[in-house]
Amino acid sequence: MSYYAPRVLHVPAGKGVVKWMSGDVYETMAPAASTDGALGFTVCWVPPGSGPVAHVHKSADESFYLISGSLEFLNGDQTFVADAGDLVFVPRGTRHRFRNVTDEEAHMVSFFTPGGGEGLWLEGGDDPVAGRKPEFWPPERGMALGPLLGREDIDMVILPEDTDSNGPV
Template identity: 35%
Template sequence: MSDGVVVRSPGSGPATWAMGGLFEHLVGAADTEGLLGVSVVTQPPGIATPLHRHTREAEAFFVLDGRISYQAGEQLHELEEGSFIYLPRGLPHAFRIRGTVPARFLAFTAPGGLMGLYDEVGIPAAERRLPGEDGQTPEVELPKWAEVGPRYGLEVVGPGIPE
């Protein structure tokens, strides 16, 4: 890898269980001189974030499977398989996984350091699947977000998208 090229075979990158989901890291800040982070994220229906913003990174998402309601600023977007959304740095946003099946999407961050937040609040994935009883409970994980998030420029600015 001396030329900077990163190749990941399926299931070969690091993986974390966080936010009730599976984050499979394809490339991160350490691999890209800090420029880019990309993960395949799988989350079950009902998972939602509060309205928040990132002071350091822009984000983008490409939906592979499932449905996601995404609030970007004042607008609500309904994303489905094949949908793409780009969120500039500092824009308040929130999402909720909809439907009856997990959503699977590519998550991009530029620069690439944000995925470290999920690694700090989550736990290493024992397998490439959604966490079950072997994952963290929200009571254990949520306080970590409040503690670790500000170090990554994460600011919660309001409530999430209602069910």
């Protein structure tokens, strides 16, 4: 291997692939295919009340770094709040989710090692629509992602206490 061969990935700001996922905005800057599978890197904006349902990544670790705002994280069966400047590392096989329980949008980066988990929103998310904001999905829309969840090696792990009158939270 030559140390002088150009191999660096550079993605300028605003040039990632943007998808909407149940109210959230995800800009994937480095999908696994661009890093030989080593990493999947996404910039996320999470509005108040938003975030995914409880789930487990069986074959990847997931990490989060909060740039601004606060998010409540589920860690197995316990919760904690992460604030701007905090790092959260979720080892594979850990039941988790994040939720914005504040009245301000949260901004963070998320990355999978190895990459691949970002395929869920790259394939199952909505394309942005100019002049509109992303909408929260009804529970049945999220449940329709079942085939993608299996392919991305993700299990939803929703317990009775994870639901309200509108379905999974």
